[in-house]
Amino acid sequence: MYNKIAKISPVKTVLKLNAVLPNWKVAENGASSSLSRSIVCKNFEDTWALLTKVSMRAHLLGHHPTITTTYNKISFRLTTHDLAEAGGEGVISDVDVKLAKKIDEYAGLFLREDRA
Secondary structure (H helix, E strand, O other): OOOOEEOOOHHHHHHHHHHHHOEEEEEEEEEEEEEEEEEEOHHHHHHHHHHHHHHHHHHHOOOOOEEEEEOOEEEEEEEEEHOOOOOOOOEEEEHHHHHHHHHHHOOOOOOOOEEE
């Protein structure tokens, strides 16, 4: 049902992701790595419309992102727990990259116009 997961090496991660996902931050902490992005939507309704689209895509990918939301602000943290090394929370995988690209695509529909 779910895709085979491929771990992305730390060096490849930073080089590739800075070019492919410029709106995302790569965080590395020991054996763990993750992608994060914050988005400000136009209003509360658009926030939940975006979250609905993201949740459906995440389900299709077999992914469980960490999402924090308040009114029109959303923070995403993507990491693959199934590939976590001992003592780590998770690492960035191809599934995280696929979901991040979809979030970027969907976000364009709901972003607040006056964002900096």
